[in-house]
Amino acid sequence: MKKWTTIAFTAALAVTVTACSSNAGNPAANAGGAGADPGGGSGQPVTLKIVYKDEGTSNAASVKFFQELEKALAKDEGLDVKFELVDLAQGSYAENLNLLLLGGTIPDIIYFQGGDQQMAEQGLLEDLTPYIEKSEHLKTILEPHNQTRMASYPYLLWIKPLAPKVPVVRADWFEAMDSSKALTADPSVDNYYAFFKELAEKKPGSGKPSYALTAAGDIAEINTIFNAAFGLDQTWIKKDDGTFEYSRISEGEKEKLAFYNKLYKEGLLDPQFITKQWDTKEDAFYKGEAGVITGTAGKIIDLYNGRMQELGGESAKLVVLPPAKGVSQGFGATDVTKESRGLAISSQSANKEAAFQVFDYLASPKGQMLDRLGYEGENYAVVDGKIELNDNYYNNWYARFWEPVEIKSEIPLQTPLLGEPGAKSLELASTFYTEDNSFIIPEQFVANWDAMNNLYKEYSTDFITGKKDLSEFGAFVDAWNAAGGADITAYANETIQ
Known part of the structure; x- marks a missing residue:
């Protein structure tokens, strides 16, 4: 992963100045909290920009979900927010997100699927540890592997079952x-x-x-x-x-x-x-x-x-x-050094507390009912005081945020959250669970690591398609070591216990 250039810092600082100016005199934008007026007395909602793979303005289901989440936050938390979905071009999400961020547009909430470490190294992602410690709900749904990952890399949250x-x-x-x-x-x-x-x-x-x-x-x-x-x-x-x-x-x-x-x-x-x-x-x-x-x-x-x-x-x-x-x-x-994907809060955001309050609400029983179960009448019905999920839930609904193993719903479930194939897949994932011995690549090796992985992708593709004969595998190993592999191998042998 390549380090960001000075222009990224300049763009980020410009965004910071603009954001802070637009929220001057607006303590609630950072304070959040149930019953608070996020408009700082202005009556204006806090706008939270969010960029999230597949969740754009062209996706009607996404637009509806975030509108319903706005209503739920206002009703249950007294938090008046407006989500602004940031659209990316078609193609590689990681590449297009990188272009967006380098261009100076840094949303409050960012979904990463790779490429986050370069932002974290530049101080552009918020350390979520103190927020989690003070949270009412979110700290109670962290799985052991989430806790281990957050301890070494506290910038990404992805509370999902271990799901290869x-x-x-x-x-x-x-x-x-x-x-x-x-x-x-x-x-x-x-x-x-x-x-x-x-x-x-x-x-x-x-x-x-x-x-x-x-x-x-x-x-x-x-x-x-x-x-x-x-x-x-x-x-x-x-x-x-x-x-x-x-x-x-x-x-x-x-x-x-x-x-x-x-x-x-x-x-x-x-x-x-x-x-x-x-x-x-x-x-x-x-x-x-x-x-x-x-x-x-x-x-x-x-x-x-x-x-x-x-x-x-x-x-x-x-x-x-x-x-x-x-x-x-x-x-x-399973890599337990850090989340390989997840949601982050920009350290440049003027509304960090409000953004995390959204995260915490989605971990609550009310938030889980919306995020995990969908809409009453569309995805489930309440029958005799229990939730019965329907085919529209099983075939179409998915949680956009947190999926702890145990759902804390205000109304008990009559039907299971997963169908037969989904349940079987998680059962197999649990049966074959092992922890990896990988480690976070130190900054001095990051550029080399990027080049070495690209080298592997090039050679492996050529070996598979027959463009290169596997008799040349030794040449690949030599090239990998020369590109920095020998140094990283030495570091690995000093690091791995």
């Missing part, structure tokens, strides 16, 4: 194939290959799929299925001599890339996986072009399930597949 990417396939296709039983009994790499082979050749259903597996842009999603099977179950692999080496330069990585190359050459891996985005990946799955995709365990899998059944009928419900089994088995070790 998990593979899914249509049940009617799964049940139509002979290889499915063997895969269920023993999800070895060989049995996965046989399953993919039959899926692409037998083309169950409507004469599709064209290929067995697709992904969005790189191999990270596919790795969640296969990494552990090739012994890549942590970022740093302990060798026989007791020292650590980076997993991506190990012999296991080379073997895994050879397997991916085999899938690619035989047409089992989508030949356009490199250029696919998340939406085109999902579209290929819904259209039946791809037999298997990965999705985030939990609610996202239920959304996939609902959409697939809308298109293919009840028999098209989804089956969650296990991780491949080999040297080890799992969906990948």
Whole structure:
């Protein structure tokens, strides 16, 4: 991750001056609190700018949610706020967010999916620790892994279940194939290959799929299925001599890339996986072009399930597949150094207290009912004093903010929060949970780390597609070490206990 330039500081300071000037004499804008007048006696609501992936002004569901949240905050908290959704251009969210922030537009609330560390290093993200300590609700819903991550990196909040990417396939296709039983009994790499082979050749259903597996842009999603099977179950692999080496330069990585190359050459891996985005990946799955995709365990899998059944009928419900089994088995070790994605509050915001009050309210029983359950009459009904969730909830609703394991709803639930596929995916995620041994890359290595990861992406893509032969893997390792890998490996061996 590259450090920000001086222009970013200048832009941020300009925003700060403008924001502070516009809120001069407005103590409630920073004080917040139930019953406070956020307008500082002016009668004007506090405007909170928020940038959030997929939650823009063109999304009618997003606009409605934030309007309903405004009403709930006013009613329950006495907090008069106006959310201003900041739109980004189509394409890479992380890249477009970076352009927005470098251009001097720094919203009060920012959703990051990478790229946050460069802002934190420049002091542009608020340390949330004191806010959490004083909170009424939010501190009570933090999971242990959230607490561990916040202790070392207190800028991002993402209170969700541990939810790796998990593979899914249509049940009617799964049940139509002979290889499915063997895969269920023993999800070895060989049995996965046989399953993919039959899926692409037998083309169950409507004469599709064209290929067995697709992904969005790189191999990270596919790795969640296969990494552990090739012994890549942590970022740093302990060798026989007791020292650590980076997993991506190990012999296991080379073997895994050879397997991916085999899938690619035989047409089992989508030949356009490199250029696919998340939406085109999902579209290929819904259209039946791809037999298997990965999705985030939990609610996202239920959304996939609902959409697939809308298109293919009840028999098209989804089956969650296990991780491949080999040297080890799992969906990948969990990084507990920091949240990999999440919501932050800008340190430049003039309304930091009000922004965090929104966070805290969404952790309350009333806030959870809105965020987790949706709207009465649309997503659920109250029957005999209990909440009954309907198909519109299971197929369309998702929490935009916090999803603690235990929901504190004012009205008890009659029906479970997750459908069968979503629940199964989280069950598997829990079964195969392990902690990673990764660490936050020190600032002096950040630029090198960025370059090294780009080097890996370039080489790994070429190995998979056959542009480079795997006999050149040693050349990649040499290039990786020369780009800074040797220094970071030395640091890792001093750091990892």
